[in-house]
Amino acid sequence: MLKSIHLQNFRSYKKADFNFSEKSTLIVGPNTIGKSNLLEAIFLISTGKSFRTEKDFQMLEQGKEVGRVSAMVDDLKLEVVITNGNVGGVKSQYKKFLVNGVAKRRVDFAGNLLSVLFSPSDLDIIVDSPTLRRNFLDNVLEQVDREYRVASIAYVKALRQRNALLELARETGARNEKQLEYWDSLVIENGQIITSKRNQFIDFVNSAKKDIFEFIILYDKSLISKERLDQYKVEERLSGVTLVGPHRDDFSIQMKGKHIANDVKYFGSRGQQRLAILQLKALEITFIEEKMGKRPLLLLDDIFSELDSGHINLVLEKAGKQQTIITTTHKEFVGKLFLKQMEVIELENGKKD
Numbered sequence: 527m528l529k530s531i532h533l534q535n536f537r538s539y540k541k542a543d544f545n546f547s548e549k550s551t552l553i554v555g556p557n558t559i560g561k562s563n564l565l566e567a568i569f570l571i572s573t574g575k576s577f578r579t580e581k582d583f584q585m586l587e588q589g590k591e592v593g594r595v596s597a598m599v600d601d602l603k604l605e606v607v608i609t610n611g612n613v614g615g616v617k618s619q620y621k622k623f624l625v626n627g628v629a630k631r632r633v634d635f636a637g638n639l640l641s642v643l644f645s646p647s648d649l650d651i652i653v654d655s656p657t658l659r660r661n662f663l664d665n666v667l668e669q670v671d672r673e674y675r676v677a678s679i680a681y682v683k684a685l686r687q688r689n690a691l692l693e694l695a696r697e698t699g700a701r702n703e704k705q706l707e708y709w710d711s712l713v714i715e716n717g718q719i720i721t722s723k724r725n726q727f728i729d730f731v732n733s734a735k736k737d738i739f740e741f742i743i744l745y746d747k748s749l750i751s752k753e754r755l756d757q758y759k760v761e762e763r764l765s766g767v768t769l770v771g772p773h774r775d776d777f778s779i780q781m782k783g784k785h786i787a788n789d790v791k792y793f794g795s796r797g798q799q800r801l802a803i804l805q806l807k808a809l810e811i812t813f814i815e816e817k818m819g820k821r822p823l824l825l826l827d828d829i830f831s832e833l834d835s836g837h838i839n840l841v842l843e844k845a846g847k848q849q850t851i852i853t854t855t856h857k858e859f860v861g862k863l864f865l866k867q868m869e870v871i872e873l874e875n876g877k878k879d
């Protein structure tokens with residue numbers, strides 16, 4: 527359970543403290559007051575990453591050299607220090623992780639606070655680009671599986687090196703076979719771990735009971751192997767990039783129906799697409815619970831303005847089942863009965879009341 531969080535020079539926060547109870551917490555405040563910033567800080571404590579940017583220094587309050595987020599999660603003190611890369615004229619890491627004051631790598635820091643985030647951009651998972659769908663899979667699996675975290679990092683790194691070599695081959699015709707072989711084996715080994723674990727999650731979703739919306743996921747996987755790389759050798763040389771592997775994965779959501787063509791992306795109504803996402807998010811919680819033996823913290827960032835009242839109530843029913851932190855512009859989105867069971871924090875001028 528997340529007991530408290532302390533922010534310092536984090537985005538719009540100079541200094542702020544928040545305490546949370548086991549119940550649901552509703553954070554209310556107008557636009558740009560800092561609601562998403564606060565959830566970003568909690569997500570950072572949970573995953574070691576931002577859900578809004580790849581550039582970590584952007585989380586630092588503009589003009590500052592060092593910022594920090596620290597949180598009490600049960601009896602653990604989890605802390606992330608962010609810098610602009612140059613503290614007092616000395617080169618420094620952009621991010622540092624500490625557990626009870628002891629420095630950790632991100633792969634070991636992440637996973638101490640399990641969480642599921644639901645933000646308005648999740649509502650586009652089905653219709654938007656494959657990147658969003660791959661990020662979704664990564665977020666679920668990185669939470670529950672250290673081996674997946676290690677494989678993801680190693681894969682991205684090896685892919686970058688391999689692409690640099692392929693680009694060089696494209697430009698100069700020089701193909702450094704020995705070096706390429708080394709990176710080939712790394713992308714194959716780590717890529718296959720990623721594919722198989724993504725497959726396990728998708729199998730879980732497909733066999734799970736669905737109480738909101740019936741669907742199955744079709745995993746459009748881009749398998750990586752020695753044979754597949756050999757097969758694409760000529761094309762890769764021409765394009766200068768790696769053409770197969772989990773960085774090219776995608777999935778689609780298929781409604782159950784009497785027709786064959788039932789992709790929710792193309793045939794579902796807006797309402798059906800929303801229900802599918804709500805169901806997918808609910809199953810993300812169940813998956814984490816099944817793997818880790820406890821329910822994750824649920825973070826809902828300003829999604830109510832995007833949903834109708836029926837969908838809001840579906841979400842709020844799920845919210846009652848574990849610690850939940852919700853942000854919203856208007857308390858009125860939450861029905862009286864639900865509101866009675868919540869702690870309310872009102873944000874004003876970037877501070878809490």
Ligand SMILES: Nc1ncnc2c1ncn2[C@@H]1O[C@H](COP(=O)(O)OP(=O)(O)O)[C@@H](O)[C@H]1O
Binds near residue numbers: 555557563564
């Ligand atoms: N690195 C930063 N330093 C200072 N202020 C920032 C930084 N990043 C974002 N902000 C400010 O944070 C505010 C947005 O906060 P946000 O949490 O997204 O609001 P909301 O309550 O609408 O979710 C904006 O005023 C923006 O200028």
Ligand SMILES: [Mg+2]
Binds near residue numbers: 561562563827828
């Ligand atoms: Mg926001």
